Amino acid sequence: GDSVTQMEGPVTLSEEAFLTINCTYTATGYPSLFWYVQYPGEGLQLLLKATKADDKGSNKGFEATYRKETTSFHLEKGSVQVSDSAVYFCALIDNYGQNFVFGPGTRLSVLP
Amino acid sequence: KAGVTQTPRYLIKTRGQQVTLSCSPISGHRSVSWYQQTPGQGLQFLFEYFSETQRNKGNFPGRFSGRQFSNSRSEMNVSTLELGDSALYLCASTGTASSMNTEAFFGQGTRLTVV
Numbered sequence: 001g002d003s004v005t006q007m008e009g010p011v012t013l014s015e016e017a018f019l020t021i022n023c024t025y026t027a028t029g030y031p032s033l034f035w036y037v038q039y040p041g042e043g044l045q046l047l048l049k050a051t052k053a054d055d056k057g058s059n060k061g062f063e064a065t066y067r068k069e070t071t072s073f074h075l076e077k078g079s080v081q082v083s084d085s086a087v088y089f090c091a092l093i094d095n096y097g098q099n100f101v102f103g104p105g106t107r108l109s110v111l112p
Numbered sequence: 113k114a115g116v117t118q119t120p121r122y123l124i125k126t127r128g129q130q131v132t133l134s135c136s137p138i139s140g141h142r143s144v145s146w147y148q149q150t151p152g153q154g155l156q157f158l159f160e161y162f163s164e165t166q167r168n169k170g171n172f173p174g175r176f177s178g179r180q181f182s183n184s185r186s187e188m189n190v191s192t193l194e195l196g197d198s199a200l201y202l203c204a205s206t207g208t209a210s211s212m213n214t215e216a217f218f219g220q221g222t223r224l225t226v227v
Contacts, residue, residue, distance in 0.1 A: 036218075043116070043202055043218035089155065098168040099145055100204075100216070102155035 002027040006090045006103035013080055013110050021075040021106045023064075023090035031092040033057075033066050033073040034100070038087045047075075047088070080110045114139065116205050116219035124225045130191040133222045137184050137205030144186040145216070146178060149200040158201075161186055193226045200224075 006023040013019060025031065032051040036044040048057030053068035062077045073090060090103040117136040125131050137144050146158040157170035161180035178188040184205075190197055200223050204216040 041220070043220045044204075045218070046215050049215075098143075098160050098162075099157040099170070100147075100155075101157070102147075104154045 002031065002092060002094060002101045004090050004092055004101055004103035006088075007106055008104050010107040010109060013108070015082055015110055015112050016079045017110075019075070019077040019080045019084075019108070021088055021090075021108070023073045023075065023103060025071050025073065025090075025092050027071075027092055027094065027101075029094065030068075031094055033064070034091045034093070035062070035064055035073070035075050036089045036091060036102075038089065038105070040086075044089065080108070082110045082112050084108060085110045116203055116217050118201075118203050118219035118222050120222060121220065122223045122225075124227060125193050127193055127195060127226055129193050130189060131193060131224060132187055132189045133201055133203075133224070135186045135188075135203030135205075135219060137186070137203075138207070138217055141205040141207045141217075142184050143206045144180055144184065145204045145206075146186070146188050147202045147204065148172075149202055149221070150198075155202070158188065190224075195226050198224060198226045 003026045034049045035047040037047045038044050048059045050057040050066035056065045064073050064075045087105045087107045089105045091100045093100050119134045143162045145160040147155050149155045159178050160168045164180045175191045180186045200221045202221045203219045206216045
C-alpha cells in the first residue's frame with residue numbers, strides 16, 4: 001500500500017537557521033502531497049500542498065517541490081523562527097482523495 | 113466561519129467500557145474522516161464518510177465504528193475499550209468529495225485515556 005517516510009527527529013535548530021525535513025513516498029498512481037503542522041495541544045493545520053509533479057507548494061516561508069523522479073517532497077525554510085517549533089507531518093492522498101497517509105512526523109525545536 | 117468541532121476534548125474511560133466521540137464539520141462540508149494518533153503508530157486512518165455513507169475504512173478491528181448524520185455531523189464509537197485505544201482521535205472535514213484539490217480541516221481532537 002501507499003506509505004510516507006520522513007526523518008523523525010527531533011530536529012533542534014537555532015533561530016534563523018536553514019531547515020530541511022526530508023520526505024519520500026511510495027504510491028501507485030499520482031498522489032497529491034501535503035505538509036501539515038501540529039502545534040502543542042492542537043489539531044493539524046495544512047502548511048502547503050502540491051497536486052502534480054514539479055509543482056511547488058509554499059506558505060509562510062516554507063517550500064516543498066513535488067519530485068516524481070525521486071518520489072520526494074522535502075520541506076525547506078530559509079530562516080526558522082522560535083514560533084516554527086512544532087511537529088511536521090508529510091502526507092499523501094491517493095487518486096480517490098478519500099484518506100491521507102501520513103509520515104511519522106518530525107518534531108522541530110527552534111532555540112532563540 | 114466556525115472550524116471543525118470535536119467533543120469532548122478529553123475523556124477517561126475504564127477498560128471494557130465503550131465510548132462515543134463526536135465531530136461537527138465545517139458548515140457545508142459533507143466529507144468527514146477520522147484518524148487515530150498515538151506515539152507508537154503515528155496517524156492512522158480509521159474511516160471516512162460522505163453524505164452519510166462510509167466510503168473507506170482503515171485497518172482497525174470491528175470494535176471501532178462510526179456513522180454520519182444527515183447534517184454531516186459524525187460520531188465514532190469504540191466498544192470494549194482496551195488500554196491500547198488510548199490516543200488522540202482527530203476528525204477532518206472537506207468540502208468536496210475528494211481531498212486531492214481541496215483543503216482538509218482538522219479539529220483539535222479528543223484525547224481518550226483508557227485506564
